[in-house]
Amino acid sequence: MKVAVIGTGYVGLVSGTCLAAWGHDVVCVDKDAQKIAGLQKAVLPIYEPGLADLVESNAAAGRLNFTCNLAEALAGAALVLIAVGTPARAGHGDADLSFVYMAARELAPHLETGAVVTIKSTVPVGTGDVVEKIIGSIRPSGSFSVASNPEFLREGVAVRDFLDPDRVVIGVEDERARKALMDLYRPPLEMRGTPIVVTRRRTSELIKYAANAFLATKITFINELADLCEEVGSDVGELALGMGLDKRIGASFLNAGPGYGGSCFPKDTLALLRTAQDHGVSLRLVEETVTANEARKRRMALKVIDALDGDVDGATIAVLGLTFKPDTDDMRDAPSVPLIETLQRFGANVRAYDPVGQENASRLLSDVEFCLDAYECVRGADAVVVVTEWESIRKLDLARVKRAMRQPVLVDLRNAVSHGVARELGFHVSAIGRSASAWREAEGTQAGERRARARLGGGDKQTTAGGSNERMEF
Structure with a gap:
């Protein structure tokens, strides 16, 4: 044809x-x-x-x-x-x-x-x-x-x-x-x-918006539960694993992070809301999803500031990963943008590295020093922030990273690297959905998590709460 x-x-x-x-x-x-x-x-x-x-x-x-x-x-x-x-x-x-x-x-x-x-x-x-x-x-x-x-x-x-x-x-x-x-x-x-x-044609048109709105809601749900986990001493990774084993729920899109972005979810949720408004229908759950997601992106900057004892004025922050997810150069509605802009407003100097997204990022961000590799990016930094879980970033030599930094502060917004190794090396680690009191328990249950993932048949990348939601299903 x-x-x-x-x-x-x-x-x-x-x-x-x-x-x-x-x-x-x-x-x-x-x-x-x-x-x-x-x-x-x-x-x-x-x-x-x-x-x-x-x-x-x-x-x-x-x-x-x-x-x-x-x-x-x-x-x-x-x-x-x-x-x-x-x-x-x-x-x-x-x-x-x-x-x-x-x-x-x-x-x-x-x-x-x-x-x-x-x-x-x-x-x-x-x-x-x-x-x-x-x-x-x-x-x-x-x-x-x-x-x-x-x-x-x-x-x-x-x-x-x-x-x-x-x-x-x-x-x-x-x-x-x-x-x-x-x-x-x-x-x-x-x-x-x-x-x-x-x-019918109209139903087909609506299916795409409905699917994306549901997935965006699922991401926002686990992100808000991650905040609760941090307050009550729980581990969002284990929480997501226990939820995801329920076949009615499923493991996909239960990966806590800095908020969804990209070319589809932000645009499609807004378009669905406008369609509903035009027809006099209230989609309050979708409305709250959009509001909560946008607020979360900027709130991630406060997490970085808290990790540096509440003051980033004059500090050098190394941001690893800029695109909204790995394996793309797409910067549309990427969480890295509001994160960096907010840190800059609080006086931070920002360096950034992304394997393929830096050209597109440079059109959106100003006063950012873009680096050729991750180790150059972290040199002399007061904190390193993992925003996008590229495989090369997951596999960084943390000992080498620590030696290059001025202060050993790691803020992992994707739970992408080994926090146990980082803590053993002397990093102060701030992550998503894990309180300080939960660290020892979390590290002790990794073997059990791996066995449960194997039963799901998806492997670490598919069920670990630290990966990119969009990478998995959309």
Whole structure:
């Protein structure tokens, strides 16, 4: 099947490349000539593990092409995926659908008769109806179909998520659209037993927002329980383990941290709230989730200040990890930004290191000294703060870190490193969801935790309360 993908951002590029890997003839189109020129040379505009090799191999095989010419991309295409951005409108919270509607207007004259236009972008309920009207104002009714096919890609593991998804959701209003999307997905996924949920278009649009809001709520729930654990002498890691073994709850997204961020959760929760408000419905749980998450990000700076006896004026703080999660260069709504800005307002000097996110971070942060490696970053620091649990940061030589620092203060906002080793080396350790009185007990039960994780079959990264929530499931 020939597929045209409009938009070569995160969703469009991953989706188009993976469809080509399944054997479809894919043309990705974008107005950004510089981006297209780069993609034609296998130079990617985003960092995503495994994607560059897949782009290169499928382009070489002739199954994946890139162009700025919309008419050329749509010629002969039975399926057109709209995968343009839907950012939150500043000051409003609702999704900016201008790019979606522009794509609909511009594709309409070039659309093949019988083609199915499928909205891959995350959009509010009813967007498909508007797109259908826009195209229908240019083309005869019945000569095309409009469907919904939301993406569920987690940055860092997006290629795997597309090729081996938990489920595929398609929202259709006619048999032509249903058949086209089933032909797209069923052959490669049937052997895997992947569920394909076929529903009405409006329900499909709502599923994506509902799923993200639920996961955001789950993250916020465990973060607030982590605060309680610190006050009552409990261990949030053990708490999450005991909860997660209940199959009704599950272990995923029970990793306490500095708050969720990224391209989806913040934007989608706000958009869902605006949709609910427009229809006179109150989603108070989601409202509280958004409020609590934003407050938590800035409150993490107070945790750093407390670790330095309440005063960071003139102190040098080394921040390790800047992106909202590992294995991505995405800085959108990253907790590191409000953390650093708050520390700077209290007079701290901030150094920072991230394996791939520093270029994007430099556009958002000022007066920060960016370092080439983690050990350079911690040299002479009064405190080191772990914000993103990159594997290289997890594996740091803590003895070497301590020797380089002015004061041995470690604030681990992801519970990513060995606190037992750090304490033995003489670090003052401040972590998430563990009080000082719980340290000895926590270190003594590590073997039991590992055995329980093995029974879950997920390994340390999947069930430990110190990892990134977004990394695991979205």
